[in-house]
Amino acid sequence: MSAQKPSIPKGTRDFGPAVVARRNYIFGIIRRTFEKFGYAPLETPTLENLSVLTGKYGDEGDQLLFKVLNSGDFLKDVTADDLQNEDGKATRRVLPKVAEKGLRYDLTVPFARYVVMNRGTLTFPFKRYQIQPVWRADRPQRGRYREFYQCDADVVGTDSLLCEAEIVLMMCEVLNGLNKEAKSENQKLDYTITINHRGVLGGMYDALGESNGTETNLFTAIDKLDKIGIDGVKQELIDKGFTSTEAEKVFKLLYMPATAIPSSDQNQNARQEFLYRIQNLKKSLVVDISPSNILAETSERATRGLQELGQVVDFLTAFGFEQFDRLKFDPTLARGLSYYTGCIFEIKINNVNMGSVSGGGRYDNLTGAFGLPGVSGVGFSFGVDRLYDCLEELELFPEGAAATTRCLITNFDAETMPLLLPVLRELRAAGIPSEMYPESKKLAQQFKYADAKGIPYVLIQGPEERAAGQFKLKELRTGEEKTLTLDQVLATLA
Amino acid sequence: MSAQKPSIPKGTRDFGPAVVARRNYIFGIIRRTFEKFGYAPLETPTLENLSVLTGKYGDEGDQLLFKVLNSGDFLKDVTADDLQNEDGKATRRVLPKVAEKGLRYDLTVPFARYVVMNRGTLTFPFKRYQIQPVWRADRPQRGRYREFYQCDADVVGTDSLLCEAEIVLMMCEVLNGLNKEAKSENQKLDYTITINHRGVLGGMYDALGESNGTETNLFTAIDKLDKIGIDGVKQELIDKGFTSTEAEKVFKLLYMPATAIPSSDQNQNARQEFLYRIQNLKKSLVVDISPSNILAETSERATRGLQELGQVVDFLTAFGFEQFDRLKFDPTLARGLSYYTGCIFEIKINNVNMGSVSGGGRYDNLTGAFGLPGVSGVGFSFGVDRLYDCLEELELFPEGAAATTRCLITNFDAETMPLLLPVLRELRAAGIPSEMYPESKKLAQQFKYADAKGIPYVLIQGPEERAAGQFKLKELRTGEEKTLTLDQVLATLA
Structure with a gap:
């Protein structure tokens, strides 16, 4: 193909x-x-039967109905005579033979x-x-x-x-x-x-x-x-x-x-x-x-x-x-x-x-x-x-109506990534839509992803934070970064 | 018609x-x-273009696609020769001339x-x-x-x-x-x-x-x-x-x-x-x-x-x-x-x-x-x-998933009905889906309506209750009936 x-x-x-x-x-x-x-x-x-739809919306409406071609051999009842269009009625003759259904x-x-x-x-x-x-x-x-x-x-x-x-x-x-x-x-x-x-x-x-x-x-x-x-x-x-x-x-x-x-x-x-x-x-x-x-x-x-x-x-x-x-x-x-x-x-x-x-x-x-x-x-x-x-x-849509994910966990490297999966699990268990960036790419790319998707928070755990049992939580809109325990992270995102 | x-x-x-x-x-x-x-x-x-859909689901899939007839004079490119079906290919010849779109x-x-x-x-x-x-x-x-x-x-x-x-x-x-x-x-x-x-x-x-x-x-x-x-x-x-x-x-x-x-x-x-x-x-x-x-x-x-x-x-x-x-x-x-x-x-x-x-x-x-x-x-x-x-x-649907209205206010007579409209308004303002039966029909018929619609509560105010500034709230499942103030009604239904 x-x-x-x-x-x-x-x-x-x-x-x-x-x-x-x-x-x-x-x-x-x-x-x-x-x-x-x-x-x-x-x-x-x-799909509705054309018999239900036709004649309910005036002539113009009938014209504007989308008709669905019958399945299989839709031509089986159409003859060469039907195609003769001297009377301008060819489509009207053929339509009921090739289409029984239309769109709502x-x-x-x-x-x-x-x-x-x-x-x-x-x-x-x-x-x-x-x-x-x-x-x-x-x-x-x-x-x-x-x-x-x-x-x-x-x-x-x-x-x-x-x-x-x-x-x-x-x-x-x-x-x-x-x-x-x-x-x-x-x-x-x-x-x-x-x-x-x-x-x-x-x-x-x-x-x-x-x-x-x-x-x-x-x-x-x-x-x-x-x-x-x-x-x-x-x-x-x-x-x-x-x-x-x-x-x-x-x-x-x-x-x-x-x-x-x-x-x-x-x-x-x-x-x-x-x-x-x-x-x-x-x-x-x-x-x-x-x-x-x-x-x-x-x-x-x-x-x-x-x-x-x-x-x-x-x-x-x-x-x-x-x-x-x-x-x-x-x-x-x-x-x-x-x-x-x-x-x-x-x-x-x-x-x-x-x-x-x-x-x-x-x-x-x-x-x-x-x-x-x-x-x-x-x-x-x-x-x-x-x-x-x-x-x-009028700019009446609420801010954040567009985002679904609330927190992105960055993927530091393939080795330490699995260590953060229990954290991801806890965030979700608390009802917080969250995801882990799936690959250990450059942090800049991971932040770009969060930004493009409208994700408000990014969670990071480097070696230092891990040693201390803590996390960095960054709010992308303000750039504010806090060092928090998991409980504090959950409280902030909830 | x-x-x-x-x-x-x-x-x-x-x-x-x-x-x-x-x-x-x-x-x-x-x-x-x-x-x-x-x-x-x-x-x-x-609606997708048939060029997008065709050939993606195998031959059987192509057969099962619903095709939508072109608008207006859909026959304009079809000739009597196209209908000749000695080769069994008439529908295949005509289809691209009469339908450009199909259903997802x-x-x-x-x-x-x-x-x-x-x-x-x-x-x-x-x-x-x-x-x-x-x-x-x-x-x-x-x-x-x-x-x-x-x-x-x-x-x-x-x-x-x-x-x-x-x-x-x-x-x-x-x-x-x-x-x-x-x-x-x-x-x-x-x-x-x-x-x-x-x-x-x-x-x-x-x-x-x-x-x-x-x-x-x-x-x-x-x-x-x-x-x-x-x-x-x-x-x-x-x-x-x-x-x-x-x-x-x-x-x-x-x-x-x-x-x-x-x-x-x-x-x-x-x-x-x-x-x-x-x-x-x-x-x-x-x-x-x-x-x-x-x-x-x-x-x-x-x-x-x-x-x-x-x-x-x-x-x-x-x-x-x-x-x-x-x-x-x-x-x-x-x-x-x-x-x-x-x-x-x-x-x-x-x-x-x-x-x-x-x-x-x-x-x-x-x-x-x-x-x-x-x-x-x-x-x-x-x-x-x-x-x-x-x-x-397995009967795993939650009870009440089917109902929307939570409370029906009965319509006693045309004269007193408007007196209950502020109550209806208060129920709704409290976020409780509610309705007034629109006509002063027999109470039995109004209860039947509530029952058929799966409405759990019926609110009644006859002359006595009105004089006392109270309401009867009946729970249909149990048949239990309580005489309550509006605040108590709101608390029960919330």
Whole structure:
């Protein structure tokens, strides 16, 4: 076999020791939070049947699925006719004949599949979290990979809004946890949790009366307000079949004056403002809608949406929630995925240039595609790659998160090396990750090894120290060197 | 979209909360051991280029690789001529045109690729561990899956036999750790670590003089001794081109009388026997070989192999190793994979009917296929699925490993529920995983939920307790119920 220059597929990454340790730091904070709130771990296979995946993510999603070639003679059902591509459908004809399986595209569809397959044995409400990689054949670019991790927590089988309130608490707990190592306020992740309700968006559509535009087009256009501005959204609405009067009306409904209610308590003030904005929209949506000949059920969804948002705020208040200043009600938040039906959430980091690092919402019919209708659930997800970049930019990773070994024992010569093996054993028995440099190379090289690996301490026993039953322990960061007994070494490293 | 009955691909599995918790228990013990010995984590992508994977696992391995279909118009280079299968080579012609990537087949080849790609920045010796799933399109059967985890630890860039000695220590530490929850000696994993050296096997081949049989065929046949017995091995050797005289000679060389050297110290006795068996084979291999006109270099590899085994025992002795009774020298151990060149290892569990749960060895040229020759390394791997089955059979999982939530607060009615949210908050702030049942359903149903989820405690506050500022805390396993203040609850649950 001739030697080859190896590479990895574009959009994929190797994670070396330092990066794995930092990623595990983030995973650990997320996992502990999920578990503290009673979510239990689930893992699903990387390979799913294409029949499970296809049609769940829209046409674009189907394109982006990685498909796995059938084993053995994968061509056995393919004919020369299948290859004829005059109709442009050759790949569509051949695909089902050569591939039955695909790679997990997200964690939500496999979760729905799991719930349906195990509905007989699961106890509802079922609260699960899932931290696993997903794959998308997207064009790789900065911050977008073909293999990346998602961290999801979902609860199905209850429509209690307590779940929504706890999602806000979990979001704060994770972000506060990630801020723990900040050396100043400036260095902290300055995050905002934006909340909306699909009923509010629906109410806005209803308020337009009978329109040539579709609800989905309205949501998609409004969702871009941040990026393309008011005029951009209006233009997109008109392009998608809304009249210019309708486009104006949307913004009249959305108009919400700043309402800073003076108060000495910032948290209380933020809570008041949140509720005020809901009340305000209630007037413009629900009250304005009533006389304009809209069906009762449509104004009902706006009413329900705003009531539910208020209920979430009430639960948070009962919890003694102290971070209302992090919470923002934004009636333009839409979240792309079409399966949401209730509250929707999104987290943005204001002091780092990055898309949303977390999002989620309530869905009333996630398992319907698998024959189990009417299971309500709510969930959310963290994007670990984006959080990683934020933490790196703000230098929020703890020092030493990258190291595993705590102490390197130097290897003086082949003869005396075995004499230090019992010491190595004692360090490990005390739970201190330690290693002996395996060869009697120059001390400078052994120190270089410790330094490169981020090992904080080096233990040396030359002939003198051996005679005295002692050791030299050197801390690499400070250069400080102490002569100690073994007990003192253990106490220092523990 | 019509409802479908969902399923998962054969040979794959969903891991529900209880199983994930138990698997994490095993992963945790392995990970902590690896880290205690100075191995640092590495993660490589699921997708590798087929150019990296192909040709590394033999013809059978190439067949078992899962290949991923190229994105977009994967047929664009396929012609009708390619499909002509008169020569039986249609799939071989089409495969490189439709698939460039495959799924990780083991952790060793990606590790070698990583080392070569990063040789400029890595500090050697490089000690890494890797715990990730691998995929093989094998026929699924009991204990064999198409997606399963491997846990590897390898060090490259040193030929120090200290690494081999530490592999024995790590193997014992992991197995002893898994035995920690055993309620009796009978329940423990009764494990044996078998060691051999490829030089010993090579020396055996050399001792046959010029033979029509190949070295690989000799190793493969001897490796089956356990399964097919002495006569079976002899027959296989003859079938593969060895003479019956040669087959006899192999067993003459292998013959090692039981050598129990009486001693009051079982560990010392086991160590002596190990060394005695090495000496014994040294006589039959090295001494017997010398006069029979074998090249000097060939007897040299047997000598080196036996010397190295002795050196590993010496290092273990220097460590104060106390489990020599777990260690067995077996000159018939071959380990299938052809890249091993030095010591080889294998662990079997004697009291569970299961193949080996761990194995490994030294290789002198792992990175050669990627253009970096002469990098010596040694490593080993645990099979988590088999360990899981062993632990389950012997009931070695700790109680409560399956539960995450520690306390469920019952939901009395919608009105009083919010009053308990501050209590929920306090439990969580104290680090106690807790949840409130989200709806005011019948208490019986709430208890059933706690029971099904393995939640050990249920907290109740009815009107009476509320008036007294107290709580009822019920332990589900015992049925015991106590009336406590919040501080007492926190103290009980902490």
